[in-house]
Amino acid sequence: MLVTPQGYTDVNDMGVSLQNRGCGLFTVQTKYDYPIFQRLSGTIAVGWLRSDTPNPANGSTDMGTEIGNNFTLDFGGGLKADMGAAVLFTGDFYKPSAGAPPPATLYEAFTRVQLEF
Numbered sequence: 001m002l003v004t005p006q007g008y009t010d011v012n013d014m015g016v017s018l019q020n021r022g023c024g025l026f027t028v029q030t031k032y033d034y035p036i037f038q039r040l041s042g043t044i045a046v047g048w049l050r051s052d053t054p055n056p057a058n059g060s061t062d063m064g065t066e067i068g069n070n071f072t073l074d075f076g077g078g079l080k081a082d083m084g085a086a087v088l089f090t091g092d093f094y095k096p097s098a099g100a101p102p103p104a105t106l107y108e109a110f111t112r113v114q115l116e117f
């Protein structure tokens with residue numbers, strides 16, 4: 001989704017990794033996979049992210065909360081289509097300085113068609 005590298009959904013480079021720009025990372029994430037019908041399934045995911053140490057630029061550890069939903073349509077023969085959307089309620093960790101206004105909420109929609117062989 002927005003802060004979790006997942007290939008086709010990784011369209012924003014938020015700099016989030018286990019090292020998190022040297023600040024470390026603490027996160028709680030969950031997902032739920034559910035069937036919709038025959039070859040269509042969905043996954044809803046929620047994550048809360050926090051830096052282990054404050055961002056040196058602004059003193060914040062709050063990275064935000066992300067919610068996303070992904071749908072997968074399996075055409076058979078290794079051909080699948082993924083589509084979905086996510087929103088990141090961005091925390092103050094991403095402010096360029098302590099006095100800057102709060103960062104904007106980020107939204108994304110994504111699609112992918114992939115043939116696996």
